[in-house]
Amino acid sequence: MFRTEKKTKTKKRLLMITLIAASFLIIAVVGWIGFNDWDVKKSYQRVETALGISKVTVPSERETEEQPNADGNSELPEPEPTESHEPEEEEEEVPPEEAIQYIEGQELPEEPTYVEGILIANKKNPLPSTFAPGEDKEAREAFEEMAAAALLEDYRLVAFSTYRSFEYQTELYKRYVDRDGVEEADRYSARPGYSEHQTGLAFDIGEVNKEQDWATSRFGETDAGKWLAENAHLYGFIMRYPEGKEFITGYMYESWHFRYVGLEVAKDIYENDTTLEEYLGL
Ligand SMILES: [Zn+2]
Structure with a gap:
């Protein structure tokens, strides 16, 4: 029990x-x-x-929200940034309504345009077909002085294209249009009467024995190209078609094309990171 x-x-x-x-x-x-x-x-x-x-x-929960990709790609390394300027030039379309454009049917003038004493040649202000001053002596002297200064840094600069006559530009432009069509040619070459090279004040600059980089965006990436971009104003030159100003100048970035405007104007344009069009309010 x-x-x-x-x-x-x-x-x-x-x-x-x-x-x-x-x-x-x-x-x-x-x-x-x-x-x-x-x-x-x-x-x-x-x-x-x-x-x-x-x-x-x-x-x-927090970490899940912060995942950038839900498709499993978030662990992949970031893509390398593009170094070359060439794709940018291809991709960067100038907004047509804002871009400085040719005025269709515009006749070449009898006299060249000067604004505040500065000779202008752009897509709105052409030169007379008869305007043929040759290479500007003062600009050449300034270039030689600049080249001598560059040589001290071991950069051997050469001006491979300066004055171009109306007739020569006519030939050149026709050749580019035949090759690439009008629209494309207009982005990098001037129509006859519109080229700054006809003023005798524009200098296309490169390095001696480096013809492969002449008139290409690669020049701007070289040490000589960088030196020139930083120092040209000390000799009265400006980089005429800078990067990011395509819609103001009407031309794609040209690291090699420099325009002589004199010391004072060049210094002002360089220090304000601007263009000749903006400086003169064109
Ligand atoms: Zn040029």
């Missing part, structure tokens, strides 16, 4: 302990899932991670 009673008591106690333990387990599991935003899979993975079964770490 006593033994049976004791056995029953022990059984009841065991049942109670089991029930309490089970309750704690259920509360713990539900609580854990709740703690993990009711995400069962996430909760399970966390347990796995904690027990060292799985090496997968579950990202927190």
